[in-house]
Amino acid sequence: MTSTNQWASKWQLDPTLAYLNHGSYGSVPIDVQQVQDGFRLQATRDPNRWFRFELPGLLDDARDTVAKWFGVPTQHFAFVPNASQGVITAVQALVNQCSLVQATPHLVATSLGYGGVLHGLEHIAKFSKCNYSIAQLVYPTEIDADVIAERINASIADKKSNVIVVLDHITSETGVLLPVSDVISLVRAKHPSAQFVIDAAHSAGMLQQPLPIGFDVWVGNLHKWLCAPQPAAALICGSQAIADVMAPLSPSWGYEKGFPGSFEWQGTSDYSAYLSVPSAIAFQEQWSWAERDFHNRSVVDSGAALLRSAWGTQPHIDSGVEAPWMRMVQLPLIQPWTKTEIETVVQKAGKQLKAECMCMTVREKTYVRISAHMYNEADQYEALTTLPQLLA
Numbered sequence: 001m002t003s004t005n006q007w008a009s010k011w012q013l014d015p016t017l018a019y020l021n022h023g024s025y026g027s028v029p030i031d032v033q034q035v036q037d038g039f040r041l042q043a044t045r046d047p048n049r050w051f052r053f054e055l056p057g058l059l060d061d062a063r064d065t066v067a068k069w070f071g072v073p074t075q076h077f078a079f080v081p082n083a084s085q086g087v088i089t090a091v092q093a094l095v096n097q098c099s100l101v102q103a104t105p106h107l108v109a110t111s112l113g114y115g116g117v118l119h120g121l122e123h124i125a126k127f128s129k130c131n132y133s134i135a136q137l138v139y140p141t142e143i144d145a146d147v148i149a150e151r152i153n154a155s156i157a158d159k160k161s162n163v164i165v166v167l168d169h170i171t172s173e174t175g176v177l178l179p180v181s182d183v184i185s186l187v188r189a190k191h192p193s194a195q196f197v198i199d200a201a202h203s204a205g206m207l208q209q210p211l212p213i214g215f216d217v218w219v220g221n222l223h224k225w226l227c228a229p230q231p232a233a234a235l236i237c238g239s240q241a242i243a244d245v246m247a248p249l250s251p252s253w254g255y256e257k258g259f260p261g262s263f264e265w266q267g268t269s270d271y272s273a274y275l276s277v278p279s280a281i282a283f284q285e286q287w288s289w290a291e292r293d294f295h296n297r298s299v300v301d302s303g304a305a306l307l308r309s310a311w312g313t314q315p316h317i318d319s320g321v322e323a324p325w326m327r328m329v330q331l332p333l334i335q336p337w338t339k340t341e342i343e344t345v346v347q348k349a350g351k352q353l354k355a356e357c358m359c360m361t362v363r364e365k366t367y368v369r370i371s372a373h374m375y376n377e378a379d380q381y382e383a384l385t386t387l388p389q390l391l392a
Protein backbone atom coordinates (compact mmCIF):
# COMPACT_ATOMS: atom_id res chain seq x y z
CA MET A 1 0.00 0.00 0.00
CA THR A 2 1.52 3.31 -1.04
CA SER A 3 0.51 6.25 0.99
CA THR A 4 0.87 9.82 -0.26
CA ASN A 5 1.07 11.10 3.27
CA GLN A 6 3.79 13.73 3.68
CA TRP A 7 4.47 12.92 7.33
CA ALA A 8 4.52 9.11 7.36
CA SER A 9 8.31 9.10 7.02
CA LYS A 10 8.55 10.65 10.48
CA TRP A 11 7.46 7.30 11.91
CA GLN A 12 9.15 3.93 11.49
CA LEU A 13 5.99 2.02 10.61
CA ASP A 14 6.29 -0.70 7.98
CA PRO A 15 5.67 1.28 4.74
CA THR A 16 3.89 -1.71 3.16
CA LEU A 17 1.30 -1.64 5.95
CA ALA A 18 -1.83 0.48 6.48
CA TYR A 19 -1.56 1.02 10.23
CA LEU A 20 -5.14 1.90 11.18
CA ASN A 21 -5.04 0.91 14.84
CA HIS A 22 -3.25 3.68 16.70
CA GLY A 23 -6.16 3.41 19.15
CA SER A 24 -4.76 0.14 20.51
CA TYR A 25 -1.04 0.79 20.26
CA GLY A 26 0.71 3.98 19.25
CA SER A 27 3.88 4.00 17.18
CA VAL A 28 6.93 6.01 18.24
CA PRO A 29 8.20 8.70 15.83
CA ILE A 30 11.85 8.48 14.73
CA ASP A 31 12.85 11.73 16.48
CA VAL A 32 11.43 10.52 19.78
CA GLN A 33 13.00 7.09 19.38
CA GLN A 34 16.38 8.73 18.88
CA VAL A 35 15.97 10.68 22.09
CA GLN A 36 15.15 7.49 23.97
CA ASP A 37 18.10 5.67 22.35
CA GLY A 38 20.35 8.50 23.55
CA PHE A 39 19.21 8.02 27.17
CA ARG A 40 19.72 4.27 26.93
CA LEU A 41 23.22 4.73 25.58
CA GLN A 42 24.03 7.17 28.37
CA ALA A 43 22.76 4.60 30.91
CA THR A 44 24.76 1.74 29.54
CA ARG A 45 28.05 3.64 29.22
CA ASP A 46 28.24 4.16 32.98
CA PRO A 47 25.30 2.57 34.83
CA ASN A 48 26.58 3.60 38.25
CA ARG A 49 26.78 7.25 37.30
CA TRP A 50 23.47 7.02 35.44
CA PHE A 51 21.36 5.54 38.22
CA ARG A 52 22.96 7.39 41.12
CA PHE A 53 23.67 10.83 39.78
CA GLU A 54 22.11 11.47 36.38
CA LEU A 55 18.71 9.77 36.31
CA PRO A 56 17.17 11.43 39.42
CA GLY A 57 17.66 14.96 38.09
CA LEU A 58 16.54 14.00 34.59
CA LEU A 59 13.36 12.44 36.00
CA ASP A 60 12.64 15.62 38.00
CA ASP A 61 13.09 17.72 34.86
CA ALA A 62 10.88 15.45 32.75
CA ARG A 63 8.18 15.44 35.43
CA ASP A 64 8.32 19.24 35.65
CA THR A 65 8.02 19.69 31.88
CA VAL A 66 5.15 17.24 31.46
CA ALA A 67 3.23 18.55 34.50
CA LYS A 68 3.53 22.08 33.06
CA TRP A 69 2.24 20.86 29.72
CA PHE A 70 -0.84 19.49 31.48
CA GLY A 71 -1.12 22.74 33.47
CA VAL A 72 -0.95 20.98 36.87
CA PRO A 73 1.40 21.49 39.82
CA THR A 74 4.48 19.23 39.62
CA GLN A 75 3.76 17.95 43.12
CA HIS A 76 0.45 16.52 41.83
CA PHE A 77 2.04 14.58 38.94
CA ALA A 78 3.76 11.18 38.79
CA PHE A 79 4.85 8.94 35.94
CA VAL A 80 3.36 5.44 35.95
CA PRO A 81 3.98 2.74 33.33
CA ASN A 82 0.52 2.59 31.80
CA ALA A 83 -3.15 3.42 32.31
CA SER A 84 -4.01 -0.06 33.62
CA GLN A 85 -1.43 0.06 36.41
CA GLY A 86 -2.12 3.70 37.19
CA VAL A 87 -5.88 3.28 37.62
CA ILE A 88 -5.49 0.22 39.85
CA THR A 89 -2.77 1.95 41.87
CA ALA A 90 -5.02 4.96 42.44
CA VAL A 91 -8.05 2.89 43.42
CA GLN A 92 -6.01 0.73 45.79
CA ALA A 93 -4.62 3.86 47.47
CA LEU A 94 -8.11 5.33 47.94
CA VAL A 95 -9.39 2.00 49.26
CA ASN A 96 -6.46 1.75 51.70
CA GLN A 97 -7.30 5.19 52.97
CA CYS A 98 -10.89 4.06 53.68
CA SER A 99 -9.62 1.08 55.66
CA LEU A 100 -7.47 3.40 57.78
CA VAL A 101 -10.64 5.13 58.98
CA GLN A 102 -12.58 1.85 59.04
CA ALA A 103 -14.98 2.90 56.31
CA THR A 104 -16.27 0.44 53.71
CA PRO A 105 -15.62 1.67 50.20
CA HIS A 106 -18.06 1.09 47.38
CA LEU A 107 -16.30 0.77 44.02
CA VAL A 108 -18.34 1.54 40.93
CA ALA A 109 -17.26 1.01 37.34
CA THR A 110 -19.31 0.88 34.14
CA SER A 111 -19.92 -1.98 31.75
CA LEU A 112 -18.11 0.06 29.05
CA GLY A 113 -14.92 0.06 31.17
CA TYR A 114 -11.63 -1.48 30.04
CA GLY A 115 -11.51 -5.25 30.64
CA GLY A 116 -8.08 -5.29 32.28
CA VAL A 117 -9.06 -2.51 34.69
CA LEU A 118 -12.32 -4.29 35.56
CA HIS A 119 -10.26 -7.39 36.48
CA GLY A 120 -8.06 -5.26 38.73
CA LEU A 121 -11.10 -3.74 40.45
CA GLU A 122 -12.58 -7.19 41.03
CA HIS A 123 -9.34 -8.24 42.69
CA ILE A 124 -9.23 -5.15 44.93
CA ALA A 125 -12.88 -5.63 45.90
CA LYS A 126 -12.27 -9.27 46.80
CA PHE A 127 -9.20 -8.76 48.95
CA SER A 128 -10.00 -5.36 50.44
CA LYS A 129 -13.60 -6.26 51.26
CA CYS A 130 -15.20 -3.47 49.25
CA ASN A 131 -18.64 -3.37 47.76
CA TYR A 132 -18.32 -3.43 44.01
CA SER A 133 -20.91 -2.70 41.30
CA ILE A 134 -20.82 -2.33 37.58
CA ALA A 135 -23.29 0.26 36.26
CA GLN A 136 -24.71 -1.23 33.06
CA LEU A 137 -24.60 1.00 29.98
CA VAL A 138 -25.80 -0.06 26.55
CA TYR A 139 -23.61 0.88 23.58
CA PRO A 140 -24.37 2.94 21.46
CA THR A 141 -27.43 4.52 23.06
CA GLU A 142 -26.82 4.92 26.80
CA ILE A 143 -23.92 7.31 26.79
CA ASP A 144 -25.33 10.66 27.86
CA ALA A 145 -24.50 12.19 31.22
CA ASP A 146 -27.97 11.82 32.77
CA VAL A 147 -28.18 8.11 32.00
CA ILE A 148 -24.63 7.37 33.12
CA ALA A 149 -25.06 9.31 36.39
CA GLU A 150 -28.44 7.71 37.02
CA ARG A 151 -26.97 4.18 36.55
CA ILE A 152 -24.02 4.97 38.81
CA ASN A 153 -26.28 6.45 41.49
CA ALA A 154 -28.68 3.51 41.25
CA SER A 155 -25.85 1.06 41.87
CA ILE A 156 -25.00 2.67 45.22
CA ALA A 157 -27.54 1.34 47.68
CA ASP A 158 -25.97 2.66 50.86
CA LYS A 159 -25.96 6.45 50.67
CA LYS A 160 -23.39 6.67 53.45
CA SER A 161 -20.73 4.50 51.85
CA ASN A 162 -17.44 5.90 50.58
CA VAL A 163 -17.99 5.90 46.85
CA ILE A 164 -15.07 5.49 44.44
CA VAL A 165 -16.10 5.69 40.78
CA VAL A 166 -13.85 4.60 37.93
CA LEU A 167 -14.97 6.24 34.73
CA ASP A 168 -13.43 6.14 31.25
CA HIS A 169 -12.92 9.43 29.46
CA ILE A 170 -12.92 7.58 26.13
CA THR A 171 -14.20 4.03 26.30
CA SER A 172 -11.79 1.40 25.22
CA GLU A 173 -13.47 -1.04 22.85
CA THR A 174 -16.21 1.27 21.70
CA GLY A 175 -14.34 4.58 21.42
CA VAL A 176 -17.04 6.78 22.95
CA LEU A 177 -16.11 10.18 24.39
CA LEU A 178 -18.02 10.22 27.67
CA PRO A 179 -19.27 13.52 29.16
CA VAL A 180 -17.14 12.95 32.24
CA SER A 181 -17.29 16.44 33.80
CA ASP A 182 -21.11 16.39 33.67
CA VAL A 183 -21.29 12.87 35.10
CA ILE A 184 -19.03 13.88 37.98
CA SER A 185 -21.19 16.85 38.80
CA LEU A 186 -24.46 14.87 38.55
CA VAL A 187 -23.20 12.02 40.77
CA ARG A 188 -21.81 14.47 43.32
CA ALA A 189 -25.23 16.12 43.53
CA LYS A 190 -26.34 12.87 45.22
CA HIS A 191 -23.04 11.70 46.70
CA PRO A 192 -21.06 14.85 47.48
CA SER A 193 -17.99 12.97 48.67
CA ALA A 194 -17.83 10.51 45.74
CA GLN A 195 -14.26 10.20 44.48
CA PHE A 196 -13.58 9.89 40.75
CA VAL A 197 -10.67 8.04 39.19
CA ILE A 198 -10.68 8.82 35.49
CA ASP A 199 -9.30 6.19 33.13
CA ALA A 200 -8.12 8.56 30.44
CA ALA A 201 -6.00 6.10 28.48
CA HIS A 202 -6.78 7.90 25.20
CA SER A 203 -7.02 11.55 26.21
CA ALA A 204 -3.48 13.01 26.16
CA GLY A 205 -2.63 14.17 22.66
CA MET A 206 -6.12 13.59 21.24
CA LEU A 207 -8.26 15.93 23.38
CA GLN A 208 -7.60 19.63 23.54
CA GLN A 209 -8.69 19.59 27.20
CA PRO A 210 -7.57 16.20 28.49
CA LEU A 211 -8.40 16.92 32.16
CA PRO A 212 -12.11 16.96 33.00
CA ILE A 213 -13.55 19.18 35.71
CA GLY A 214 -13.81 17.68 39.17
CA PHE A 215 -11.60 14.56 38.88
CA ASP A 216 -9.80 13.22 41.96
CA VAL A 217 -7.26 11.11 40.10
CA TRP A 218 -6.67 11.23 36.35
CA VAL A 219 -4.61 8.51 34.72
CA GLY A 220 -3.71 8.73 31.05
CA ASN A 221 -1.33 7.10 28.64
CA LEU A 222 1.42 9.17 27.12
CA HIS A 223 2.47 6.26 24.91
CA LYS A 224 -0.74 6.30 22.90
CA TRP A 225 -1.88 9.47 21.07
CA LEU A 226 1.06 11.53 22.33
CA CYS A 227 3.45 8.97 20.77
CA ALA A 228 5.89 8.65 23.66
CA PRO A 229 7.75 5.34 23.88
CA GLN A 230 6.08 2.55 25.87
CA PRO A 231 5.63 2.39 28.81
CA ALA A 232 4.74 5.94 29.81
CA ALA A 233 1.61 7.26 31.48
CA ALA A 234 0.68 10.03 33.89
CA LEU A 235 -1.10 9.89 37.24
CA ILE A 236 -2.42 13.31 38.22
CA CYS A 237 -4.03 14.14 41.56
CA GLY A 238 -6.83 16.67 41.53
CA SER A 239 -5.95 18.11 44.95
CA GLN A 240 -3.28 18.04 47.66
CA ALA A 241 -5.61 15.95 49.85
CA ILE A 242 -5.64 13.24 47.16
CA ALA A 243 -1.87 13.54 46.61
CA ASP A 244 -1.43 12.97 50.34
CA VAL A 245 -3.04 9.53 50.11
CA MET A 246 -1.56 8.34 46.80
CA ALA A 247 0.95 5.50 47.13
CA PRO A 248 2.45 3.11 44.61
CA LEU A 249 1.34 -0.54 44.53
CA SER A 250 4.85 -1.60 45.46
CA PRO A 251 6.42 1.12 47.64
CA SER A 252 10.21 1.36 47.62
CA TRP A 253 12.86 4.09 47.97
CA GLY A 254 11.34 7.52 48.22
CA TYR A 255 8.31 6.17 50.09
CA GLU A 256 9.03 8.50 53.01
CA LYS A 257 8.78 11.50 50.67
CA GLY A 258 5.13 10.80 49.86
CA PHE A 259 3.63 11.58 46.47
CA PRO A 260 5.13 11.98 43.89
CA GLY A 261 8.61 11.03 45.20
CA SER A 262 7.21 7.66 46.30
CA PHE A 263 6.47 6.81 42.65
CA GLU A 264 9.86 7.72 41.27
CA TRP A 265 11.98 4.68 42.06
CA GLN A 266 10.36 1.32 41.39
CA GLY A 267 13.68 -0.48 41.55
CA THR A 268 16.32 -0.71 38.83
CA SER A 269 14.49 -0.32 35.58
CA ASP A 270 14.51 1.35 32.18
CA TYR A 271 13.11 4.84 32.81
CA SER A 272 14.03 6.15 29.36
CA ALA A 273 10.40 6.20 28.16
CA TYR A 274 9.47 8.71 30.90
CA LEU A 275 12.49 10.84 30.04
CA SER A 276 11.44 10.91 26.38
CA VAL A 277 7.93 12.28 26.99
CA PRO A 278 9.04 15.95 26.62
CA SER A 279 10.41 15.10 23.16
CA ALA A 280 7.11 13.43 22.23
CA ILE A 281 5.30 16.62 23.26
CA ALA A 282 7.71 18.70 21.17
CA PHE A 283 7.20 16.31 18.23
CA GLN A 284 3.40 16.72 18.39
CA GLU A 285 3.67 20.44 18.69
CA GLN A 286 5.26 20.82 15.27
CA TRP A 287 1.56 20.89 14.33
CA SER A 288 -0.99 22.93 16.24
CA TRP A 289 -3.66 20.91 18.02
CA ALA A 290 -6.19 22.26 15.48
CA GLU A 291 -4.07 20.99 12.56
CA ARG A 292 -3.78 17.54 14.12
CA ASP A 293 -7.47 17.47 14.93
CA PHE A 294 -8.46 18.55 11.43
CA HIS A 295 -6.22 16.02 9.69
CA ASN A 296 -7.02 13.04 11.91
CA ARG A 297 -10.75 13.72 12.13
CA SER A 298 -11.14 14.22 8.36
CA VAL A 299 -9.06 11.14 7.55
CA VAL A 300 -10.90 8.84 9.95
CA ASP A 301 -14.30 10.20 8.87
CA SER A 302 -13.40 9.59 5.21
CA GLY A 303 -12.17 6.10 6.06
CA ALA A 304 -15.43 5.31 7.87
CA ALA A 305 -17.51 6.68 4.97
CA LEU A 306 -15.47 4.64 2.46
CA LEU A 307 -16.04 1.40 4.39
CA ARG A 308 -19.74 2.05 4.98
CA SER A 309 -20.25 2.73 1.31
CA ALA A 310 -18.38 -0.49 0.37
CA TRP A 311 -20.38 -2.54 2.88
CA GLY A 312 -23.79 -0.85 2.63
CA THR A 313 -23.91 -0.20 6.39
CA GLN A 314 -25.11 2.98 8.09
CA PRO A 315 -23.66 5.16 10.85
CA HIS A 316 -25.02 3.82 14.15
CA ILE A 317 -23.75 6.64 16.39
CA ASP A 318 -23.25 10.38 16.02
CA SER A 319 -19.56 10.92 15.23
CA GLY A 320 -19.65 13.92 17.62
CA VAL A 321 -19.77 11.52 20.59
CA GLU A 322 -17.02 9.28 19.27
CA ALA A 323 -13.37 9.70 20.18
CA PRO A 324 -12.26 12.48 17.80
CA TRP A 325 -9.73 10.28 15.97
CA MET A 326 -11.44 6.86 16.13
CA ARG A 327 -14.57 5.49 14.45
CA MET A 328 -16.61 2.32 14.84
CA VAL A 329 -17.95 0.97 11.54
CA GLN A 330 -20.51 -1.82 11.54
CA LEU A 331 -19.65 -4.86 9.42
CA PRO A 332 -22.26 -6.37 7.05
CA LEU A 333 -22.51 -9.78 8.74
CA ILE A 334 -25.44 -12.14 9.18
CA GLN A 335 -23.86 -13.77 12.26
CA PRO A 336 -21.75 -11.73 14.71
CA TRP A 337 -18.14 -12.89 15.04
CA THR A 338 -17.00 -14.70 18.17
CA LYS A 339 -13.84 -13.64 20.04
CA THR A 340 -11.86 -16.42 18.37
CA GLU A 341 -13.13 -15.44 14.93
CA ILE A 342 -12.18 -11.83 15.63
CA GLU A 343 -8.63 -12.87 16.55
CA THR A 344 -8.40 -14.81 13.27
CA VAL A 345 -9.75 -11.92 11.21
CA VAL A 346 -7.49 -9.30 12.80
CA GLN A 347 -4.46 -11.50 12.26
CA LYS A 348 -5.45 -12.22 8.65
CA ALA A 349 -6.07 -8.52 8.03
CA GLY A 350 -2.50 -7.78 9.09
CA LYS A 351 -0.99 -10.58 7.02
CA GLN A 352 -3.20 -10.76 3.93
CA LEU A 353 -4.64 -7.26 3.61
CA LYS A 354 -1.57 -5.56 5.11
CA ALA A 355 -3.87 -3.49 7.30
CA GLU A 356 -3.92 -3.36 11.11
CA CYS A 357 -7.28 -2.76 12.75
CA MET A 358 -9.35 -3.80 15.75
CA CYS A 359 -12.71 -5.60 15.62
CA MET A 360 -15.24 -6.30 18.33
CA THR A 361 -18.72 -7.71 18.79
CA VAL A 362 -20.94 -5.63 21.06
CA ARG A 363 -24.52 -6.75 21.69
CA GLU A 364 -24.63 -9.08 18.69
CA LYS A 365 -23.24 -6.51 16.26
CA THR A 366 -19.70 -6.69 14.94
CA TYR A 367 -17.69 -3.55 14.23
CA VAL A 368 -14.25 -2.62 13.01
CA ARG A 369 -12.64 0.21 14.96
CA ILE A 370 -10.42 2.43 12.86
CA SER A 371 -8.10 5.20 13.98
CA ALA A 372 -6.15 8.00 12.33
CA HIS A 373 -2.94 9.80 13.21
CA MET A 374 -0.85 12.20 11.18
CA TYR A 375 0.76 9.36 9.17
CA ASN A 376 -2.62 8.12 7.81
CA GLU A 377 -4.48 9.07 4.63
CA ALA A 378 -8.06 8.25 3.63
CA ASP A 379 -7.09 5.87 0.81
CA GLN A 380 -5.39 3.50 3.28
CA TYR A 381 -8.78 2.34 4.61
CA GLU A 382 -9.57 0.75 1.23
CA ALA A 383 -7.34 -2.11 2.35
CA LEU A 384 -10.12 -3.13 4.75
CA THR A 385 -12.98 -3.37 2.27
CA THR A 386 -12.59 -7.16 1.94
CA LEU A 387 -12.40 -7.63 5.72
CA PRO A 388 -15.89 -9.25 5.96
CA GLN A 389 -14.77 -11.97 3.54
CA LEU A 390 -11.72 -13.01 5.56
CA LEU A 391 -13.57 -15.77 7.38
CA ALA A 392 -15.15 -17.26 4.27
Ligand SMILES: Cc1ncc(COP(=O)(O)O)c(C=O)c1O
Pocket residue numbers: 023024082083084085113114116117168170171172173199200201202221
Ligand atom coordinates in the same frame (compact mmCIF):
# COMPACT_ATOMS: atom_id res chain seq x y z
C1 LIG B 1 -9.94 3.02 28.55
C2 LIG B 1 -8.67 2.22 28.55
N1 LIG B 1 -8.09 1.92 29.72
C3 LIG B 1 -6.94 1.24 29.79
C4 LIG B 1 -6.30 0.84 28.64
C5 LIG B 1 -5.03 0.07 28.76
O1 LIG B 1 -3.94 0.83 28.39
P1 LIG B 1 -2.50 0.26 28.81
O2 LIG B 1 -2.37 -1.08 28.17
O3 LIG B 1 -1.55 1.25 28.26
O4 LIG B 1 -2.50 0.15 30.28
C6 LIG B 1 -6.85 1.12 27.40
C7 LIG B 1 -6.17 0.70 26.16
O5 LIG B 1 -6.41 1.16 25.10
C8 LIG B 1 -8.07 1.83 27.36
O6 LIG B 1 -8.65 2.12 26.19
